[in-house]
Amino acid sequence: MIDKERMPVHVAVIMDGNGRWAKSKGLPRLAGHNAGMKAMKKIVDHSDKLGIKYLTVYAFSTENWKRSITEVTGIFKLLVTYVNSDLQELVENNVKVKVLGNYSELPKDAVKSLEKTLADTADNTGLQFNIALNYGGRGEIKEAVRALGEKVAAGQLQPGDITEEMISDELSTGRLHADVPDPELIIRTSGELRLSNFLLWQSAYSELVFSDVLWPDFTPEEYEKAIAEYQSRDRRFGGR
Numbered sequence: 001m002i003d004k005e006r007m008p009v010h011v012a013v014i015m016d017g018n019g020r021w022a023k024s025k026g027l028p029r030l031a032g033h034n035a036g037m038k039a040m041k042k043i044v045d046h047s048d049k050l051g052i053k054y055l056t057v058y059a060f061s062t063e064n065w066k067r068s069i070t071e072v073t074g075i076f077k078l079l080v081t082y083v084n085s086d087l088q089e090l091v092e093n094n095v096k097v098k099v100l101g102n103y104s105e106l107p108k109d110a111v112k113s114l115e116k117t118l119a120d121t122a123d124n125t126g127l128q129f130n131i132a133l134n135y136g137g138r139g140e141i142k143e144a145v146r147a148l149g150e151k152v153a154a155g156q157l158q159p160g161d162i163t164e165e166m167i168s169d170e171l172s173t174g175r176l177h178a179d180v181p182d183p184e185l186i187i188r189t190s191g192e193l194r195l196s197n198f199l200l201w202q203s204a205y206s207e208l209v210f211s212d213v214l215w216p217d218f219t220p221e222e223y224e225k226a227i228a229e230y231q232s233r234d235r236r237f238g239g240r
């Protein structure tokens, strides 16, 4: 059972296992991604019901471009369909959508749909739903270093005055961008035990919960199990 009084403020999810789910059913990989979108929608709705303030999902990494062109274009097509068909519902449910990652490098129609979603939900005040798309943790740290380097070169900042907070602010999750606190809980599905370049800086003290369930089979019940596991942990932050 989960304790509604001790909910994480920010939950981040590595939605993994779509391909294996499809394979186990003798279906093409894209059928797995399609089922994954449906699972994602349920988790967005459920996060809202549970009163979670921020949900971040890892939808496409900077390394996922290594996949076949058919799979990559198929994933973005599904994304456009999802965003367009569910946009009205997101607006009505007061969900605010943000994107982490360089989405301007995505196919044009995907960029257009995303920009519309960002604009149409910008004033919403409910759940903030961050979609990590063309996102990589090391890449965003590099961008932050560059941004601070520019300030140093322009004489606006002394290297010795750089703080951890300044670095956080420059990341895609930082105050200058999506403005999300570090996640208390990171969930990864499909039995893989790694971060795969997700929220490297922000996960310093996150609780990691791994589920063997493949993402398309990840239900609100499984989600609650992961939250219960988080609530059973003793978070010490280096103290005793």
Ligand code: IPE
Pocket (backbone or CB within 6 Å): 015, 016, 017, 018, 019, 020, 021, 059, 060, 061, 064, 075, 190
């Ligand atoms: C996660 O599922 C979705 C993306 C990375 C886009 P995968 O496609 O990685 O599924 P598996 O790991 O091959 O089963």
Ligand code: IPE
Pocket (backbone or CB within 6 Å): 014, 015, 016, 017, 058, 059, 060, 061, 064, 192, 194, 196
């Ligand atoms: C991580 O899954 C990226 C997303 C879920 C979007 P991958 O399937 O790409 O990760 P690896 O390759 O198994 O580490």
Ligand code: MG
Pocket (backbone or CB within 6 Å): 016, 017, 018
């Ligand atoms: Mg995978």
